[in-house]
Amino acid sequence: MKAAVLEKYKEPLSIKDIKEPVLAPDGVIIKLRACGVCRSDWHGWMGDWTGFIPPLPHILGHEMSGEVEEIGKNVRNFKKGDRVIIPFTLGDGTCPHCLSGHSNVCDHQVMPGFTYNGGFAEYTHVPKADNNLMHLPDGVKFVEASAMGCRFMTAFHGITSQGNVRPGDWVAIFGAGGVGLSATQICTAIGANVITVDISDDKLQFAKKIGAVETINSKNENPAEAIKEITKGGAQVGVDALGIQETMLNSILCLDKRGRHVQIGMTPFGDKGHLKIPVNDIVRREIQFKGSFGMPISEFPGMLQMVEKKRLEPGELVTKTISLEDIDKAIHDMTTFSGFGVSVVTKFD
Numbered sequence: 001m002k003a004a005v006l007e008k009y010k011e012p013l014s015i016k017d018i019k020e021p022v023l024a025p026d027g028v029i030i031k032l033r034a035c036g037v038c039r040s041d042w043h044g045w046m047g048d049w050t051g052f053i054p055p056l057p058h059i060l061g062h063e064m065s066g067e068v069e070e071i072g073k074n075v076r077n078f079k080k081g082d083r084v085i086i087p088f089t090l091g092d093g094t095c096p097h098c099l100s101g102h103s104n105v106c107d108h109q110v111m112p113g114f115t116y117n118g119g120f121a122e123y124t125h126v127p128k129a130d131n132n133l134m135h136l137p138d139g140v141k142f143v144e145a146s147a148m149g150c151r152f153m154t155a156f157h158g159i160t161s162q163g164n165v166r167p168g169d170w171v172a173i174f175g176a177g178g179v180g181l182s183a184t185q186i187c188t189a190i191g192a193n194v195i196t197v198d199i200s201d202d203k204l205q206f207a208k209k210i211g212a213v214e215t216i217n218s219k220n221e222n223p224a225e226a227i228k229e230i231t232k233g234g235a236q237v238g239v240d241a242l243g244i245q246e247t248m249l250n251s252i253l254c255l256d257k258r259g260r261h262v263q264i265g266m267t268p269f270g271d272k273g274h275l276k277i278p279v280n281d282i283v284r285r286e287i288q289f290k291g292s293f294g295m296p297i298s299e300f301p302g303m304l305q306m307v308e309k310k311r312l313e314p315g316e317l318v319t320k321t322i323s324l325e326d327i328d329k330a331i332h333d334m335t336t337f338s339g340f341g342v343s344v345v346t347k348f349d
């Protein structure tokens with residue numbers, strides 16, 4: 001099969017013919033129909049994320065949707081030709097976290113595109129398919145599904161489950177990349193008021209287009225102060241979609257008392273996974289600090305239903321559809337944070 005292979009970190013991907021994945025008895029082989037290019041792919045390509053450094057050679061790509069091509073003998077819920085979406089965190093289905101509906105923090109988690117070969121190829125494999133795959137409703141296209149495959153679903157879980165955002169809440173979102181823009185759309189759909197913060201006017205304009213009530217360019221003003229003024233006291237929820245010291249701190253400092261900070265962005269290798277937090281402020285004002293990682297399979301039906309009914313439109317975030325050969329450029333463009341929205345691979349052969 002044809003694949004874009006990472007042979008050396010920070011070097012161009014090689015387009016190659018390689019062996020197709022091996023089918024496990026509880027797994028399925030998926031024929032990829034769409035796969036988004038994500039900032040996490042950039043981190044995988046850089047090899048700079050503690051705990052998420054892919055082995056080499058490797059096939060990146062984790063925002064996947066496609067058709068079931070082949071099923072293992074123990075698989076019950078899927079058949080050849082089924083349209084599916086694949087979460088980027090896969091659980092074993094048997095540990096206490098999976099059993100309580102939190103497969104995104106499974107004790108034996110695997111991640112396509114990080115711990116084994118992902119979706120920048122014609123085919124990929126999904127283990128424990130009955131626990132990890134989700135049927136795609138007829139009304140949801142493959143490209144839309146891939147646009148949901150990581151950033152959108154991560155934002156959905158962060159906003160609805162971890163951030164517990166309610167109608168009327170003020171939500172400050174730091175970073176208008178894939179996660180931040182998705183979060184902007186999701187908060188708007190559930191009736192919250194979004195303030196999106198970034199340093200790019202183009203991205204902020206896009207955020208406004210998809211629902212942000214206010215936008216702040218943090219190059220020009222102190223975002224925490226501006227947010228306190230707009231909200232007359234502070235936001236109920238802050239979301240750091242980037243994972244750098246400045247955005248995390250501002251997301252905490254912009255909150256009203258008893259506000260919830262949701263940390264979605266992970267910090268790069270240079271910080272060794274550690275950032276400083278304002279402890280006294282968090283204690284005195286009873287701020288909650290919550291991590292949020294991916295989305296458990298148990299929350300997919302709600303999100304897919306909102307997409308099918310057009311209450312959420314992940315497809316709006318897709319600015320480009322590309323082929324395997326174009327992935328290199330799409331990843332490279334992320335180095336300078338140029339370009340916005342989501343690029344999705346739709347041509348694999």
Ligand SMILES: [Zn+2]
Binds near residue numbers: 038039151
């Ligand atoms: Zn991703």
Ligand SMILES: [Zn+2]
Binds near residue numbers: 094095097103107
């Ligand atoms: Zn598990």
